[in-house]
Structure formats: C-alpha cells, structure tokens
Amino acid sequence: MITFMNNSDSEEEPCNERTSLMSAESPPVPSYQDGLQASQAGEVQAHRKRRTGSSRSPNNIADGETSDSSVPVREGALENEEEELTLKYGAKHVIMLFVPVTLCMIVVVATIKSVRFYTEKNGQLIYTPFTEDTPSVGQRLLNSVLNTIIMISVIVVMTVFLVLLYKYRCYKFIHGWLILSSLMLLFLFTYIYLGEVLKTYNVAMDYPTLILVIWNFGAVGMICIHWKGPLQLQQAYLIMISALMALVFIKYLPEWSAWVILGAISIYDLMAVLCPKGPLRMLVETAQERNEPIFPALIYSSAMIWTVGMAKPDTAARRSSQQAWDAAEDGRETDRSPSHTDSQMSERSPVPTRPITSFEELEEEERGVKLGLGDFIFYSVLVGKAAATASGDWNTTLACFVAILIGLCLTLLLLAVFKKALPALPISITFGLIFYFSTDNLVRPFMDTLASHQLYI
Amino acid sequence: MTLAVFFGCTFIAFGPAFGLFVFTIARDPLRIIILIAGAFFWLVSLLLSSLIWFIAVKASDPRDESLQKGLLIFGVMFSVLLQEAFRFLYYKLLRKAIEGLVALSEDGCSPISIQQMAYVAGVGFGLMSGAFSMINLLADALGPGTVGIYGDSQLYFLTSAFMTMVLIFLHTFWGILFFHGCEHRRWWEITAVVVMHLAVSGSTFFNPLYVGSLVPSYLLMAAAATWAYMLSGGSAQNLRRFLLCLRSGASPQPGS
Numbered sequence: 001m002i003t004f005m006n007n008s009d010s011e012e013e014p015c016n017e018r019t020s021l022m023s024a025e026s027p028p029v030p031s032y033q034d035g036l037q038a039s040q041a042g043e044v045q046a047h048r049k050r051r052t053g054s055s056r057s058p059n060n061i062a063d064g065e066t067s068d069s070s071v072p073v074r075e076g077a078l079e080n081e082e083e084e085l086t087l088k089y090g091a092k093h094v095i096m097l098f099v100p101v102t103l104c105m106i107v108v109v110a111t112i113k114s115v116r117f118y119t120e121k122n123g124q125l126i127y128t129p130f131t132e133d134t135p136s137v138g139q140r141l142l143n144s145v146l147n148t149i150i151m152i153s154v155i156v157v158m159t160v161f162l163v164l165l166y167k168y169r170c171y172k173f174i175h176g177w178l179i180l181s182s183l184m185l186l187f188l189f190t191y192i193y194l195g196e197v198l199k200t201y202n203v204a205m206d207y208p209t210l211i212l213v214i215w216n217f218g219a220v221g222m223i224c225i226h227w228k229g230p231l232q233l234q235q236a237y238l239i240m241i242s243a244l245m246a247l248v249f250i251k252y253l254p255e256w257s258a259w260v261i262l263g264a265i266s267i268y269d270l271m272a273v274l275c276p277k278g279p280l281r282m283l284v285e286t287a288q289e290r291n292e293p294i295f296p297a298l299i300y301s302s303a304m305i306w307t308v309g310m311a312k313p314d315t316a317a318r319r320s321s322q323q324a325w326d327a328a329e330d331g332r333e334t335d336r337s338p339s340h341t342d343s344q345m346s347e348r349s350p351v352p353t354r355p356i357t358s359f360e361e362l363e364e365e366e367r368g369v370k371l372g373l374g375d376f377i378f379y380s381v382l383v384g385k386a387a388a389t390a391s392g393d394w395n396t397t398l399a400c401f402v403a404i405l406i407g408l409c410l411t412l413l414l415l416a417v418f419k420k421a422l423p424a425l426p427i428s429i430t431f432g433l434i435f436y437f438s439t440d441n442l443v444r445p446f447m448d449t450l451a452s453h454q455l456y457i
Numbered sequence: 458m459t460l461a462v463f464f465g466c467t468f469i470a471f472g473p474a475f476g477l478f479v480f481t482i483a484r485d486p487l488r489i490i491i492l493i494a495g496a497f498f499w500l501v502s503l504l505l506s507s508l509i510w511f512i513a514v515k516a517s518d519p520r521d522e523s524l525q526k527g528l529l530i531f532g533v534m535f536s537v538l539l540q541e542a543f544r545f546l547y548y549k550l551l552r553k554a555i556e557g558l559v560a561l562s563e564d565g566c567s568p569i570s571i572q573q574m575a576y577v578a579g580v581g582f583g584l585m586s587g588a589f590s591m592i593n594l595l596a597d598a599l600g601p602g603t604v605g606i607y608g609d610s611q612l613y614f615l616t617s618a619f620m621t622m623v624l625i626f627l628h629t630f631w632g633i634l635f636f637h638g639c640e641h642r643r644w645w646e647i648t649a650v651v652v653m654h655l656a657v658s659g660s661t662f663f664n665p666l667y668v669g670s671l672v673p674s675y676l677l678m679a680a681a682a683t684w685a686y687m688l689s690g691g692s693a694q695n696l697r698r699f700l701l702c703l704r705s706g707a708s709p710q711p712g713s
Contacts, residue, residue: 095490394592395592395593398589402500406493406494438508439504441511442511443503443507446510446532447589447593449529450529453664455661456620456657456658456661457506
C-alpha cells in the first residue's frame with residue numbers, strides 16, 4: 001500500500017509548494033489499479049490494494065498572506081509551517097486510521113472467536129494448491145513456500161495487468177472488474193457470513209427476510225462505494241468488505257502458508273512501491289501525470305468536510321459540517337485563505353446537509369488520510385490468524401494488535417517525513433509477525449505460570 | 458460464573474481505567490498515540506523478560522520444584538526491573554518527542570507537557586499490564602466452571618480483578634513519579650518507584666493469602682496517589698476547594 005502526498009510530488013520543477021498547489025487545481029491523487037485487485041475478492045484472486053495515500057490537504061500552504069517575503073525565506077517558512085502542520089495533523093490522521101483498522105480487527109476477531117465456520121478447514125484455494133497435511137516438517141515447509149510463490153506470482157501478474165490496463169486507458173474494463181468484485185463481496189460473501197452467524201446462534205430466518213436484508217445491504221453498499229453516499233456509511237461498508245475478505249483468507253489459507261504469505265507480501269509491497277520500476281510506483285506516476293483521482297472501492301478515505309465562507313474572507317468561518325473538530329484545530333484554520341484548492345474526490349463527499357449558495361458557501365473537502373483496503377485486509381488476516389491459532393490465547397491477539405497499530409503509526413510518521421508514496425504493510429506486518437511468534441512461544445508460558453500462582457508483575 | 462462474573466470482573470478491573478481513558482485521553486489524538494506507544498514499550502519489556510525466563514527454565518531441570526519456584530521469583534523480579542528500565546527508555550523517547558514538538562510549533566511551546574505525557578504513559582503501561590494479566594481470566598470466566606473446586610480459593614476471579622485495578626492505578630502514579638524524578642534529577646523518587654513495584658509484585662507471592670497482597674497494594678496505591686497529586690501541583694487546599702466546588706478565592710457557592 002502506498003502512502004503518498006499530493007502536494008510536493010513534482011520534484012522536477014523547482015517551484016515552491018504554493019505554486020505547485022495553485023497550478024494544480026485539484027492535487028492529483030494517483031489511482032492505483034492494484035487496488036482493484038484486492039476487491040476482486042470474489043474468486044479470491046488475492047490482490048491487495050495497497051495504497052495508503054496520505055494526501056496532505058492543501059491548506060498547509062494556503063497561508064497566502066505572506067506575499068512580499070522573498071521566495072527562499074517564504075519557502076523556508078512555508079516548509080516549517082507545513083512540517084509543523086504536518087505533525088499536528090499527523091496525530092489526528094493517525095487516529096483517523098487507528099479507528100477503522102481497530103474496528104476491522106474487532107469484527108474479524110469477534111467472528112473468528114464465535115463462528116466456528118471460519119476456523120474449520122474446508123479445502124483450499126486454487127492459488128495455494130499444495131496441501132499442508134504432510135507427515136514431515138520439511139515437506140510442509142516446502143509446500144508452504146511453494147504456495148507462497150504461486151500466490152505472489154498471481155498477485156504480481158495481476159498488478160502488472162492492471163498497470164497495463166491503466167496505461168492503455170481501458171477504464172471501462174477496470175470499472176467493470178471493480179463492480180463485479182464488489183458485487184461478489186457485498187452479496188455472496190455477506191450471504192455466507194450471515195448464514196454462518198445465524199447458524200452459530202441458532203436463529204431462524206426465512207428466505208424473504210433474508211433476501212430483503214441482503215438486497216438492501218448490497219444495493220446500498222454498491223451505491224455508497226461506487227457512487228455517492230454519506231462518508232461514514234461508505235467507511236463502514238469498506239470496513240465490512242475488508243473484514244469479509246480477511247475472513248475468507250483466514251479460512252482458506254493453510255496455517256504455515258498464511259504466515260509465509262504475509263511475510264512475502266510485505267517484501268513485495270516494499271519492492272513494488274519503492275523500486276523505480278515497481279508496478280505500484282509506475283501506477284502512481286502515471287496517475288499523477290494524468291491528474292486523475294483514484295477509483296473508489298479501493299481506498300479507505302477519512303476525508304473531512306469543511307465549509308468556508310467565501311463572501312466574508314476575513315471571518316473565514318469554518319464549520320465542519322459533520323465531524324466535530326476541537327477548537328485548537330479550528331483556531332488553526334482560521335487564517336487559511338479561502339481560496340485554497342479543494343479536493344477532488346467528489347465521490348467521497350457526503351451529501352450536503354444544507355443548500356449551497358455559490359456566493360456564500362463553498363463546501364470543500366479536506367483530504368484526510370487514505371489507506372488501501374488491502375492493508376486493512378492483511379492486518380486483519382494477521383490478527384485473525386493470531387486469534388484463531390494461538391492456543392486460545394488472547395494475549396497473543398492483543399500483542400499483535402498493538403504491534404500493528406505501532407507499525408501503522410511509524411509508517412505515517414515516515415510518510416510525514418518523506419512525503420512520498422510509502423508502503424504500509426512492511427513495518428506493521430514485521431512487528432505483527434515478531435510479536436505473534438514471540439508472544440505465542442515465550443510470553444504465553446510465562447504468563448500462564450504467573451496466572452496459575454496468581455503472581456503479578 | 459459466566460456473564461455475571463465476567464461483567465463484574467471486567468468492570469472492577471478496567472472500569473476506572475476506562476473512565477480515565479474516556480475523560481482524559483480519548484479527546485486528544487496525541488495522547489492516544491502516547492498511550493499505545495506506552496503499551497508497546499511495556500509489551501517489549503515483557504517479551505524480553507519472558508525470553509530470559511524461558512531460557513532459564515529450558516536450561517534447568519523441570520522436575521526440581523524449588524528450582525522452578527526460584528526461577529519464577531527471579532523471573533518476576535527481573536521483569537519488574539526491566540519494566541522500569543523500559544519506562545526510563547520511554548521517558549527518554551518522550552523527551553526527544555517534546556523537543557521535536559517544541560521546535561516545530563509556532564509559539565515555541567509543545568502541545569502537550571511532560572507531566573501529561575507522564576500520566577498517559579503510566580496509563581498505557583497500566584492498561585497493557587492489566588490486560589495481559591486479566592484477559593485470559595475473563596475469557597475463561599465466560600464459560601462454565603466452578604471456581605476453587607480443587608481446594609483453591611473461591612475468590613480467585615474477584616481478587617484478580619481487584620489486583621488488576623490496583624496495578625493499573627499504581628502504574629499511572631508510578632509514571633508520574635518516575636517522570637518527575639527523571640525531570641528533576643531526583644534519583645530517590647526513581648528508586649522509590651522501583652522499590653514500590655518490587656514490593657507490590659513481591660506481595661503477590663502471598664496469594665492466596667489475599668490480606669498479604671491486596672491490603673499492602675492498596676495502601677501503597679494510596680501513598681503513591683497522594684505523592685503524585687502533590688507532585689502535580691495539588692495540595693490539601695486545592696482538594697478542599699474542589700470538593701466544595703469553590704472558585705479560587707471566593708466563598709463557598711452552590712456547585713453547578
């Protein structure tokens with residue numbers, strides 16, 4: 001998953017942030033095709049959308065009042081302000097990502113712990129053809145490595161295919177692919193999930209009710225994700241489909257293969273995003289050249305809504321329409337010039353709650369932080385696997401959860417420092433894996449012994 | 458057992474901490490990050506101490522009971538010392554972070570003070586410590602069973618919950634004391650925290666004689682609370698004014 005900043009992406013032109021912002025009407029948000037991959041969950045083509053886009057909102061630089069200072073000084077001042085705003089916004093953005101990641105993990109862990117279906121072995125995907133039911137450890141290891149190689153190659157092929165599609169502007173194909181996969185997720189997988197949950201709790205539901213529920217859920221989901229809808233509803237749907245996808249992975253990936261795949265995917269993510277010829281990086285650059293927004297349904301966006309008073313520039317009354325921001329934030333924003341570029345992502349904008357008169361009010365959307373849905377999926381796979389296989393131990397799950405959150409925090413910190421596309425998987429997954437294996441093997445016996453004697457450390 | 462015990466023990470153990478979180482930490486994103494990072498540091502310290510204990514146990518004879526008991530005592534003490542060491546490391550990290558925040562802020566002061574960080578770090582340590590002690594117990598309490606059927610104490614869950622609560626509070630206060638000691642270079646405060654922690658952990662060796670472990674722990678908690686309150690600028694006068702809902706310098710008025 002790539003984190004990227006939209007502001008200062010043009011490294012070639014020696015313009016300061018402000019001019020590059022002003023010239024680019026809507027700072028482009030690269031569209032990542034491989035986001036599509038992940039949403040083809042249907043036949044579980046196991047693509048991960050990995051993009052964490054953290055688009056810095058243009059308001060950093062929009063303090064346009066300093067017009068007479070010399071350019072280098074202003075650049076320095078702007079840069080300082082931007083850095084500081086980065087940090088200040090950084091904490092908020094980190095929390096805006098913590099909450100959905102936590103919610104997704106909670107849904108996955110709750111399901112794993114209560115619904116037996118997702119922990120039963122019921123066959124494997126075609127992407128992991130080698131079985132792990134072998135007598136010897138070496139054979140099992142070999143099989144899991146082979147499974148991983150197959151899975152990763154499928155992902156690479158799909159990513160490259162998507163890059164090609166995007167390069168040659170086959171947008172309809174991509175759209176159709178996306179819609180098909182979200183259809184499958186929202187209807188088929190939800191139906192299976194609902195069926196299993198009802199079975200677990202022994203609740204009877206007749207088919208008409210079921211059809212009504214699934215139809216409404218799926219239809220509203222399709223509209224919210226692919227078209228317009230309230231931001232929070234869209235976020236909720238994205239979390240739900242990520243959780244469903246993660247559950248499918250947890251069920252159908254064999255034990256050791258899952259861990260090796262997690263490790264291999266983080267390495268692939270690192271290479272695909274940072275290497276100059278990496279497919280994801282090429283995707284970023286292509287999208288930036290074309291100034292195009294990202295396809296929906298691949299990215300979780302935590303965009304906020306701001307209303308700006310245009311007719312009265314000095315008051316610059318900013319009221320957030322739906323989210324409540326603390327007064328410090330508001331105080332910060334009051335000196336932003338109202339003419340700062342607004343974001344794109346019209347699909348993201350929630351339905352306006354009051355009529356807009358073009359003279360007086362302009363609804364602007366501040367781009368929040370973006371995280372690819374593939375990141376959600378793989379984080380949840382790690383925590384879900386920990387919950388499913390760690391000998392019934394909750395400590396392991398908790399440790400993996402904290403490790404992943406800290407990894408995400410570090411990734412966002414690096415993003416604020418480097419201001420370019422960054423992969424979101426490596427750090428978190430590495431921490432998660434380390435903590436999973438060490439907590440399961442080292443901490444668990446220690447804590448169990450302490451608990452049996454009721455000792456406290 | 459089951460739901461009643463589960464909810465009761467959960468709220469006893471985590472209720473106050475949850476209240477602290479909701480009212481003082483949840484609003485500020487920076488504090489939440491500091492909390493989670495504190496939990497992470499505690500986790501790492503636990504990991505290292507379990508590693509040491511694990512190696513020691515594997516290297517020793519599993520049938521020798523007294524040796525195993527000795528190793529356990531050693532493990533507990535070593536873990537306590539390592540936790541305090543990591544608290545110190547976390548203090549160092551937060552100091553650097555404050556310098557960074559100050560450097561980047563426009564008015565030269567950091568959005569969060571070291572005392573607030575100390576408090577949040579303490580809560581982070583406490584929450585993680587409490588969670589690791591209590592979560593597995595709570596999960597077991599949900600299922601069927603009889604406590605103490607083999608002659609152990611019947612109050613196992615309840616006392617565990619109370620012990621967890623007192624530990625969370627203690628970690629919070631120790632955080633404040635420890636950071637204050639580091640800030641003002643008062644080593645005796647730091648040693649006091651370490652000694653208190655060792656004392657509390659050592660007192661749990663009296664379990665299931667709960668008088669020997671819970672009572673001293675609560676007394677130590679009260680002492681640590683008073684000390685931390687004094688260090689944070691509180692005084693008996695402040696307390697009286699707060700309780701009587703007085704404004705500063707005014708006569709008693711009906712509280713709003």
